[in-house]
Amino acid sequence: MSAVALTFFIIRLSGDPVRLMLPPEASEARVSEMREFLGFDRPMSVQFIDYLKGVMRGDLGKSLYFKQPALELFIDRLPATILLAAIAIVLAVVIGVSLGAMAACRKNGPVDYAVNAIVLAGQSMPVFWIGIMLIFAFSLRWHVFPSSGNERWLSIVLPAISLAAYPVAPIARTVRSSLLNALSENYIISARAQGFSETQIIFRHALKNAMLPVVTVIGLEFGSLLGGAVVTETVFSWPGVGRLVMTGVLNRDFPLVQTSVLMISLVYILVNFVTDLLYLYIDPRIRIDS
Amino acid sequence: MIVVLAIASFGVRFGTAEAASGDAKGLKIVIARPFDIVGLDPGFLTESAQVVDNIFETLVRRNLDEKLEPGLALSWKQLDDTTWEFKLREGVTFTNGEPFNAEAVKYSIDRVLDPANNAPTRSYITTVKEVKAVDDTTVHVITNAPDPLIPIRFNRYPTEVVPPKYAGEVGQEKFAQNPVGTGPYKLKNWDKGSSVTLVINESYWGDKPEVEEVTFKAIPEAATRVSALINGEADIITAVPPEFRSQIEDSSTAKLSVVERGGNTVYVGFKTNVSPFDNVKVRQALNHAVDVDGIVKNILQGAAVATNSLIGPKDFGYAGEPEGYSYDPEKARKLLSDAGYPNGFEATLDTVNWYMKNTDVAQAIAEQLKQVGVKVKVNNVESGVYRTIVPTGEQSPMYTLGWSSTNTMDADAAIFAVLRSGEPYSTYGNPDVDALLDESRSSSDQERRRQIYAEIQKRVIADAPRIFLYQENTYYGVSKKLDWKGRTDGSLPLRTIKRAE
Numbered sequence: 001m002s003a004v005a006l007t008f009f010i011i012r013l014s015g016d017p018v019r020l021m022l023p024p025e026a027s028e029a030r031v032s033e034m035r036e037f038l039g040f041d042r043p044m045s046v047q048f049i050d051y052l053k054g055v056m057r058g059d060l061g062k063s064l065y066f067k068q069p070a071l072e073l074f075i076d077r078l079p080a081t082i083l084l085a086a087i088a089i090v091l092a093v094v095i096g097v098s099l100g101a102m103a104a105c106r107k108n109g110p111v112d113y114a115v116n117a118i119v120l121a122g123q124s125m126p127v128f129w130i131g132i133m134l135i136f137a138f139s140l141r142w143h144v145f146p147s148s149g150n151e152r153w154l155s156i157v158l159p160a161i162s163l164a165a166y167p168v169a170p171i172a173r174t175v176r177s178s179l180l181n182a183l184s185e186n187y188i189i190s191a192r193a194q195g196f197s198e199t200q201i202i203f204r205h206a207l208k209n210a211m212l213p214v215v216t217v218i219g220l221e222f223g224s225l226l227g228g229a230v231v232t233e234t235v236f237s238w239p240g241v242g243r244l245v246m247t248g249v250l251n252r253d254f255p256l257v258q259t260s261v262l263m264i265s266l267v268y269i270l271v272n273f274v275t276d277l278l279y280l281y282i283d284p285r286i287r288i289d290s
Numbered sequence: 291m292i293v294v295l296a297i298a299s300f301g302v303r304f305g306t307a308e309a310a311s312g313d314a315k316g317l318k319i320v321i322a323r324p325f326d327i328v329g330l331d332p333g334f335l336t337e338s339a340q341v342v343d344n345i346f347e348t349l350v351r352r353n354l355d356e357k358l359e360p361g362l363a364l365s366w367k368q369l370d371d372t373t374w375e376f377k378l379r380e381g382v383t384f385t386n387g388e389p390f391n392a393e394a395v396k397y398s399i400d401r402v403l404d405p406a407n408n409a410p411t412r413s414y415i416t417t418v419k420e421v422k423a424v425d426d427t428t429v430h431v432i433t434n435a436p437d438p439l440i441p442i443r444f445n446r447y448p449t450e451v452v453p454p455k456y457a458g459e460v461g462q463e464k465f466a467q468n469p470v471g472t473g474p475y476k477l478k479n480w481d482k483g484s485s486v487t488l489v490i491n492e493s494y495w496g497d498k499p500e501v502e503e504v505t506f507k508a509i510p511e512a513a514t515r516v517s518a519l520i521n522g523e524a525d526i527i528t529a530v531p532p533e534f535r536s537q538i539e540d541s542s543t544a545k546l547s548v549v550e551r552g553g554n555t556v557y558v559g560f561k562t563n564v565s566p567f568d569n570v571k572v573r574q575a576l577n578h579a580v581d582v583d584g585i586v587k588n589i590l591q592g593a594a595v596a597t598n599s600l601i602g603p604k605d606f607g608y609a610g611e612p613e614g615y616s617y618d619p620e621k622a623r624k625l626l627s628d629a630g631y632p633n634g635f636e637a638t639l640d641t642v643n644w645y646m647k648n649t650d651v652a653q654a655i656a657e658q659l660k661q662v663g664v665k666v667k668v669n670n671v672e673s674g675v676y677r678t679i680v681p682t683g684e685q686s687p688m689y690t691l692g693w694s695s696t697n698t699m700d701a702d703a704a705i706f707a708v709l710r711s712g713e714p715y716s717t718y719g720n721p722d723v724d725a726l727l728d729e730s731r732s733s734s735d736q737e738r739r740r741q742i743y744a745e746i747q748k749r750v751i752a753d754a755p756r757i758f759l760y761q762e763n764t765y766y767g768v769s770k771k772l773d774w775k776g777r778t779d780g781s782l783p784l785r786t787i788k789r790a791e
Contacts, residue, residue: 066329139523243510
């Protein structure tokens, strides 16, 4: 709820949607007429209470820019973003866990350092830069993937890779450190004594026990993916909520931005709730009575 | 994964609009622009009319040379000071079968003028008092006061003609989603947030266009847009930033279309009632201190044309290139000294990303002003904030602004709003210039209007309410398979796009 209140006031202090809706040469009289028409001439507290009443009724208002119910717009674009984020997180987990495991196996060796460098690079490159480089390489030079849009299944490849680049780093690092912890546990020593190969030890025994902190990180990163989607979707012209939010902010579309922030907060809470449930599944010690 | 697949199969639409210039039969093309399309009702647009102007038509239109020619009206003339008569084309129908007639014109204008409908671009036609349907093919437009710009107003949104019966039945919101017009194209498909596809209107009254189907896509990022063009995913792209010019020119698939001085006339405005900018000598001094040619050559790489003209060369009222202030720091220092600022002063220059390389240009100006003792701090302002602070006068006493005749191609739109005292974007006020500006809006004698604009030009240069900079070019990227050139009025008439020879 505090996110809702914060958004409500911050966006109202940052510009005037009325002037953005009218042609620049519109007169002052026309501006105040439009402001009155939209109800923005009322005191902010009155507007806020009105807004809260609407939220209680499930009415989140109508987008000023698109002139459609804000919630409808958001829900319409949500599947595209969830699909993108889900594929990105799967990619990030596969790459991140492999890199982390490789690094842990060859601790302080050249592989470890190489992984560290890759991880660092992935985290420090801005998402939009990665995106544009991917477009230059894979669509302009080698013509493998389309540069933008959503017409073909192949269209999702580049945005998913560029969105995955950031969460790879924290996942790989967490896997590495928690795997190293696990590898020093007694049951690993006993597994070694029984003559299991190192690969078997890591994937059968250690990794499973090292997953708990990793799941936490993945849950948290999913939230940051939704943020990264704003940039990725703009670069690749992917029709999801990220671009919707961008359009909303640029046009000071109060109802649209408020709705988006509210809904994204809900998604974030939901993802973290699911993560918590996953603990129960992964770590039997957390289950209290069973 | 199951969740993912479920979402994919339910929600995400992978359309069929395949990019590339078509097959042997009909030509199908893709046009990529930076913005989404939000509504297709020309009476209530908050965006450019590039797309709707292919579905709808105005009474007057512009030909390939961008001169006015008959559109839905066959002819027009001024009957008296406040009455214009339009004779309409016969036998035209909307794509839903409704007939086009004088009643339709009246309906289309009335709904925009009706204050209850709160149309965003109503101000474009507020000089209109009433539209009278004299008979089926005759319309009289009555204005509140003499208005020489009526033919131009009826060439531009919001005056496109809509079908009264259908528009009235479905209401404003539905109409904007399912538009029906008389134009050469009609709406085929709208994938919200992604693309709009238009297809040829088989019953169009005019010549059949070569392009069968057009998909308008939104690609906000310029680098992506340029890649899509070169890659063949788009056939025409708008808003090419100057730094991508060579990439397009060097490609084997696309060519660059340059509209010289097709963009804004950019300047540094002064708040002429704020010290020290209330002193004309200071304003003149700063004009002498800035090397505009150098900025255009070195920073903009020739993507603009240095000019002292307030009006673009293709606009009505253009009177050639007037003499202005030469680059002469010595003279600048002397003028500052005469004005009582031998050691210069400090000031802030606001700028915004609406203009090419705005920050670099502002920094260069600051650097050059420093040479004459004026220390300028550059303040980059976010776009939405700038749109709020400039019209309310909350910007710094020096600020970047650009203006153009947009799609009217008349001096009125290019200068009135930024020079007439009391207008939201004007920080200048000279009673003589005000009187001339007012006369230019009411004189029906076009020769007199020409003289007025030449006179205004002269006075404004002497008063120097701004640092005169340059007019930007605009750039389009066009597939080599097509024959089309960008236009000064910024429109994209699909019927003029042809296959390359």
